[in-house]
Amino acid sequence: MSHTNPSSPLWLFDLDNTLHDASHSIFPAISANMNVFIARVLGDGVTPATLEEVNAARLLYWKRYGATLLGMIKHHQVSAAHFLEETHAIGDLQQMIRSERGLKRLLRHLPGRKVLFTNAPTRYSTDVVRHLGLRRHFSHHVAIEDMHVHGQLRPKPSKLMMRRLLRKYGVSARRTILVEDTLANLRTAKQLGMRTVWITQYLRMSDPIGAAALPKMLKRPAYVDVKVKSLRQLAARLHRLR
Numbered sequence: 502m503s504h505t506n507p508s509s510p511l512w513l514f515d516l517d518n519t520l521h522d523a524s525h526s527i528f529p530a531i532s533a534n535m536n537v538f539i540a541r542v543l544g545d546g547v548t549p550a551t552l553e554e555v556n557a558a559r560l561l562y563w564k565r566y567g568a569t570l571l572g573m574i575k576h577h578q579v580s581a582a583h584f585l586e587e588t589h590a591i592g593d594l595q596q597m598i599r600s601e602r603g604l605k606r607l608l609r610h611l612p613g614r615k616v617l618f619t620n621a622p623t624r625y626s627t628d629v630v631r632h633l634g635l636r637r638h639f640s641h642h643v644a645i646e647d648m649h650v651h652g653q654l655r656p657k658p659s660k661l662m663m664r665r666l667l668r669k670y671g672v673s674a675r676r677t678i679l680v681e682d683t684l685a686n687l688r689t690a691k692q693l694g695m696r697t698v699w700i701t702q703y704l705r706m707s708d709p710i711g712a713a714a715l716p717k718m719l720k721r722p723a724y725v726d727v728k729v730k731s732l733r734q735l736a737a738r739l740h741r742l743r
Contacts (some may be wrong), residue, residue, distance in 0.1 A: 510696075510742070511672045514639070515739050516619040517549070518703040520732075521633060522599040525703075530591040531717035533549075535559070535569065538587050542577050548685050556710045562710050567658050567685060568620065574654065585622040585645065594625075595632045600703075608638040611739075616670070617642045618679070620656045641670075653679040658689040667693070678742055680732075684722065689723035696742045697733065699725045704726055 517523035534685065536555050543550035543558060550558075562572020573579040591597070606617060615638055619626045623644040630636050643666065648656045653663040667674055674694030681687050682704055687697040707713040721728040725737045 506538075511670060512611060512613055512615045512675045513618040513666075513679045513690075514615055515681040515683065515686070515700075516621055516629060517615060519680060519700045520600065520604065520635065521629065522703040523560075524705040525599045526597040527591065527594070529576075530597070531588050532711070534588040534590060538584060539569075539573065542573065542579060553703075555638065556712070559710050562709060568656055569709060571654065571656070580724075581645075585625075588634070589622055589625040594628055595717060598629065598632050600633055601731055601733060603733065604635060605638065607736065608635065610736065614640045616640060617644075618657075618666070619643070620645050621649075622646060647693060657683070657686040660689050660693060663689060663693055680735075684725075688722070688724050691726075695722060696726050697743070698738075699728045700732065702730045703741075 515522060516687070517527070521642055523707055526647045537549075537551065539555045539558060540549035543554055558572070559569045562569045562576075566572050568574070570579075570581060570584055573584060574581060593637050612680050617626065617630060621629075621644060621705070623642070623646050626644050627636075627642065630639070630686070645654070645656050648654060648659070648662050650661045650665055652661065657663070667677060674690075676724070677690075678696045678698060679687060679690040680698040680700060681690075682700050684699065691697050705711075705713055719728070727735070728739050729738060
């Protein structure tokens with residue numbers, strides 16, 4: 502994995518539902534914490550908001566800003582650090598992690614540098630990668646706390662943040678490959694000129710509150726270069742990323 506070979510790609514790997522199955526038990530735990538947090542913020546100081554009100558806010562902010570957290574910051578002056586700390590306090594993480602076998606070997610055989618690129622907070626994502634045994638396979642770790650542009654939080658799918666990331670690593674978009682489960686992030690990456698890989702095996706729902714089920718057939722959008730069920734299938738599709 503040479504850092505100097507000009508032909509080697511830079512791989513940007515998402516974490517949740519890409520490298521492990523967050524939908525199994527981690528996302529439900531985070532979602533429950535988020536509901537409690539938002540209900541308290543939206544309440545009147547005595548009575549928390551109803552679940553219906555919480556779900557409406559989560560869905561609105563997710564659609565409008567790409568992340569519930571951004572809406573909570575903008576409209577309710579919530580501290581990002583406080584929000585992330587409370588929502589990711591989920592207990593025995595190691596017991597909750599599910600992943601496919603052979604991840605270390607799969608990452609080791611991909612040519613080029615690998616960067617962990619996640620909207621999750623640093624502490625949580627560091628712990629997940631450690632439990633997966635993958636820390637040594639990533640040259641850098643970009644978590645949500647690192648995604649500020651001009652003093653404002655700009656997580657994925659922010660185009661400004663992604664451009665800044667490419668400048669930081671001194672690599673062109675055409676030499677960069679984003680591996681993700683979230684289509685909105687892949688769409689932005691493709692608009693910038695990156696190559697894109699869509700991982701689908703851990704997807705369960707089409708929205709953050711679990712109201713919309715996924716369609717039975719997941720069609721590959723034009724902005725996705727390679728659609729695979731799992732990372733295990735990626736090695737056989739590398740020729741489509743050249």
